[in-house]
Structures are given as C-alpha cells and as structure tokens.
Amino acid sequence: MKYLYRYWSAFSAIIISSIIAAPSQAESLPEANIDAIKAHLTFLSHDELRGRETGTPGHEIASLYIASQFQQYGLKPKGENGTYFQRVNFRHALIDQDSPALTLTVNGKAQALDYPKQYITSANQNHPEVALSGDIVFVGYGIVAPELKHDDYAGLDVKGKIVAMLSGKPKFFPSEEGAHFASGRQKTKYAVERGAKGIITVSTPVAEKIRPYKRYLTNLHAPSLRWLKADGTPASTHPELLGGAYFSQEAAKVLFEKASTSLEDIYAMLEEDKVPKGFPLNASMELSSKSAYTTISSPNVVGLLEGSDPELKHEYVVFTAHSDHTGIAKSVKKDRINNGAMDNASGTAVLLETARVFSQMPAPKRSILFVAVTAEEKGLLGSDYFAQNPTVPVTSMVANINLDMPILLWDFVDVIAFGANHSDLSKTVSNAAQRLGLKLSPDPWPEQAIFTRSDHYSFVKQGVPSVFLAPGLATAESPDAGAKIFAEFFATRYHMPADEFHDDFNNNAIKKFADVNVMIGDEVANQERKPAWNQGDFFGDTFKQPVK
Ligand SMILES: [Zn+2]
Numbered sequence: 001m002k003y004l005y006r007y008w009s010a011f012s013a014i015i016i017s018s019i020i021a022a023p024s025q026a027e028s029l030p031e032a033n034i035d036a037i038k039a040h041l042t043f044l045s046h047d048e049l050r051g052r053e054t055g056t057p058g059h060e061i062a063s064l065y066i067a068s069q070f071q072q073y074g075l076k077p078k079g080e081n082g083t084y085f086q087r088v089n090f091r092h093a094l095i096d097q098d099s100p101a102l103t104l105t106v107n108g109k110a111q112a113l114d115y116p117k118q119y120i121t122s123a124n125q126n127h128p129e130v131a132l133s134g135d136i137v138f139v140g141y142g143i144v145a146p147e148l149k150h151d152d153y154a155g156l157d158v159k160g161k162i163v164a165m166l167s168g169k170p171k172f173f174p175s176e177e178g179a180h181f182a183s184g185r186q187k188t189k190y191a192v193e194r195g196a197k198g199i200i201t202v203s204t205p206v207a208e209k210i211r212p213y214k215r216y217l218t219n220l221h222a223p224s225l226r227w228l229k230a231d232g233t234p235a236s237t238h239p240e241l242l243g244g245a246y247f248s249q250e251a252a253k254v255l256f257e258k259a260s261t262s263l264e265d266i267y268a269m270l271e272e273d274k275v276p277k278g279f280p281l282n283a284s285m286e287l288s289s290k291s292a293y294t295t296i297s298s299p300n301v302v303g304l305l306e307g308s309d310p311e312l313k314h315e316y317v318v319f320t321a322h323s324d325h326t327g328i329a330k331s332v333k334k335d336r337i338n339n340g341a342m343d344n345a346s347g348t349a350v351l352l353e354t355a356r357v358f359s360q361m362p363a364p365k366r367s368i369l370f371v372a373v374t375a376e377e378k379g380l381l382g383s384d385y386f387a388q389n390p391t392v393p394v395t396s397m398v399a400n401i402n403l404d405m406p407i408l409l410w411d412f413v414d415v416i417a418f419g420a421n422h423s424d425l426s427k428t429v430s431n432a433a434q435r436l437g438l439k440l441s442p443d444p445w446p447e448q449a450i451f452t453r454s455d456h457y458s459f460v461k462q463g464v465p466s467v468f469l470a471p472g473l474a475t476a477e478s479p480d481a482g483a484k485i486f487a488e489f490f491a492t493r494y495h496m497p498a499d500e501f502h503d504d505f506n507n508n509a510i511k512k513f514a515d516v517n518v519m520i521g522d523e524v525a526n527q528e529r530k531p532a533w534n535q536g537d538f539f540g541d542t543f544k545q546p547v548k
Helices: 005-021 023-028 034-044 057-072 175-181 184-193 205-210 213-217 249-255 263-271 341-360 381-388 425-435 456-460 481-492 507-526 538-542
Strands: 085-095 101-106 109-113 129-138 162-166 198-202 224-227 243-247 279-305 316-322 367-373 397-403 414-418 439-441 466-471
Touching (some): 034 057, 034 341, 057 341, 109 249, 129 198, 129 243, 162 184, 162 279, 175 538, 224 381, 279 341, 316 381, 316 456, 316 507, 341 367, 341 507, 367 507, 381 456, 397 507, 425 439, 425 466, 425 507, 456 466
Parallel strands (some): 162 198, 316 397
Antiparallel strands (some): 085 224, 085 279, 101 109, 101 279, 129 279
8 A cells, every 4th residue: 555545535444344354455456557667668769669759650659559548548538529639730940051141240341150150040930031131239138027127128229120139147047037038938029029120149158058059050950840820820939030040159259349348348247147238239130041841740649537526527637748759860870769768758658657547546536637748849839739729728727747757767765846836736746755755855956947948837838837747866875866877867868869768767766756646646636725826926927827
C-alpha cells in the first residue's frame, strides 16, 4: 500500500474485511508498472520513429500509439469529431539561404553585412518576400514593464522606424517575471504597439555567455512554425512587422560606429547592470529575404477520464506531455536520429502509465484530461493551440500538470514542481509527495525561469494554475547527486542522437515518478476547492481568466 489513500478511505471497510480472508488484496491495487513505462519508452524512442519531428510520419505513428493506449485504458476520445486527435495546421516557413541581403547606412556610409557570419534573419511568417528599409532607433532592452516601473521606450518615437534592442533583460529583474517581459513575444508586442516596422536584436557580451552567436548558426536550417488560425493566418505573429535580424557583436560594432553613446559605454553599463537609455541612431537599414511556405498538420492526442462527482466532473485536471522531438540531426555523421528518449518519450510514457493507473482506480471526483501535445520543440505550439482552442471550456480547467524531460537516472527522494510557488498547488504537490515519503524541494535553478519554458506555460497564459513536475536532485546518500547526472545529460545527450533508451534508466525513479504523478492528480481531482493562484501573484494577475 503506497499511495491509494483515497481508495483506502472509500473502500477500507471492504478491504479490511477481505484482508483477513485474502491478505494479498493489498498488493493487487493498481500501481505504476515499470515494465509498462519501459515498453512505452522503447517504442516511442525507437529509431523507426525517426525522432518524432512535428509533421513527420514518425510523430504520426507515436500519436497513433498514444491514442491506441488511451483506448485500451477506456479513456473517452476528447479530441475532435469523436476521435482522440486534435489536428493542428501549421505554416512551415523556410528561408532561402541564398536570399538574405542587408545593408547598413551609418552616417551616410553604406556597408553590406555578411549572412550568416555577421547577422541572422529567420523565415518570415507573414511576408514571403521581405523588403524592409528605414531609420534605426536604439531602444535599450526594448522592454515595457509598468509593474517593474520600467519603460525602454519612454520619450522615443519609433513610429515607422526600425528598433534596435539589446538581447536579454536587466539582471535586477525578478527571474520569472523578467522572463515574461523579455520574451521575444512580449518584446515584439511592445515594438509593434509603438508602430515599429522592423526589429534588430543585438547580441551583447552578457548574451554571448548565455547563448553564443555561434550556437544560433546550428539552427540556421530549422523551419519556422506557427499554428494557423481558422482564417488561415499564422497565430502570434504581427504582419505590421516587415522584417527583423539578429546582430552579432561584429555587426553591432558597425551599427553603433557613430552613435552618441558608444557600444563600449553601453556594454560597460550592462556590466554594472545599468539600463542604457535609447536614442535615434544616425543609421538606416535595408533588408531583403525570401521564404517558402507549406502547410503541415500534426495532432494533439486527448483522452478523458470522466469524474464521478455529478458537479465536479465538469472540472478538469489536465495532464500534458509533449510527444514530439527534434527529428533528424543535421550535423552528426553516424547515428543522426534524435531519439528523444528522455525528451520527452519519458514524460509521455509516464503520462500513459498515469492514465492506465487511474483507469484501474475508482474514478476521482473531477475529470482528468490526458493530452499528448505536439510541436513543443517548435516553441510550445501544440499546447498553445490546445489552450487557445480547448476541447473543454478553458475556464473549467482547474490545473495543468506538465511532464517534460523527467531525467529518470537516479533514485531521487524529492520532487521539484516548477511554478508551484505561484499557486496553492504547492500545498497539493507537497501533500502528494509526502504520501510517498518524498519531499517537495524548491526550484534549484530560479535564475533559469524554467516555469516559463515548457508546455504548462501555455495554460498559465490562459489563467490556469500549473506546475511542471520533475524529479528532485537528492538521493538517500547525497543532497545533490542528481545535479551532476543532470549536467552530464545536458552536455552529452540533450537534443542529440545520444538521448536514447539505455539500461541506465533507474527503475525506482521510473516507478516513483509515475506514482507521485498519479498521487498529485488524485489530490487535485478530489480536493474540495479547486487550485487558486496566490493572492497578488504576478502570473495569476497578468493572465487572469475572465469571471464566468
Ligand atoms: Zn527538447
């Protein structure tokens, strides 16, 4: 007997009376099955699925497999048209690598920049032929955050101009809120709202340390994907924006050659975490490029376990795990398949086993939705589509519990729930973990703002309290044994063909992680009050659901 507290309380009379007659009764209760999870992992990370890239046959087969499992467990189809599938159409945009041309005119002197050595420009989702030209205004970080009393656009007129902004955000910004304000999506919004028609993002020495310019070059050939709205236009894009480019420090030097504040002075200010003020640069840019469009489709897979309470069954606990991965590697010679065993066959396998275990238990009060989402690797797109086009009312979703890349390599004794500190889900997760003898540990990497970086964030943006569950770093022997293994995974396997299913997966970790996931679902689905954002929480307030 490990976690079926509720089962016990509901059926204790039956069980207690039968224990005497049949002591094996307790063992027959449903628990996560290690072999079942390993079987899912073996299938989903198999070479035959070719890295499960969004829109490919490999990912379609993975989705079919997930739907078939849902059916076996007796989950109801909750996709579209009575099926488990919710088809998402995407615009797949590829830039013609020979097409980009960029000329900077600084103080009357024109100079062509080298693509991709000095700058990068990606496929444009709205303009297959980019023809952008205009004067350039420097706008600091390009962030507008009234909550933090910060406005990089104060006193600047950027209407009809191209804005040049520094990559990243001030270090003194709180990490998770900062990640929201400094996201590409928000920065683009601030620029567009002020009438800018193009964006230059400038790399800095600080940005180089976090993500070197060279690293961007490895993604040069990656397509840009956006889900298509019913009217056929790409979501989360701004047609008013005619084009953009990412500048290396070398290109930035050219841009700031005659600037009233020198680039050296700006970098020095960043060093001291001061925010450089914006100003018009005595410069203009001409940029052209060509992109080719195709439409591809890829499914989210949705299964429903109906709740037992006549009222509460209309509320939904939503479990998510992304089923897609990055497909075939472009640069590695021998084995080129990015199998994505840990990322995220493991999360998907645990999601499936969670669904199976629930199907073996008396139904909880609230309903549970199991959603395998597509296109996470393309920018959290499948979850964003589902959260904006849900097959149950978004206001009836009480919580999202997301599984992404659980590293199941060490026998952990604690769990991390990224984002739990923003709502009373922290209490729920902590209770659930306790029932298994596990501890809830705080986020070990607050500076990375992981809360904003996986599929649960798509639900946060629709006002749904969410957590991203991960194994903790502690083992019985050491408080941070997992940290080293985690770092090694990142360095040698993450998004590489080496992320394969190996014998080094830890059985205890597999079982515990699935059990604690079930336990959390059990708590949320049965607790009296639905989860709530903390009073005054930034994310709760920013993305509040409209009152029903
Ligand atoms: Zn990934």
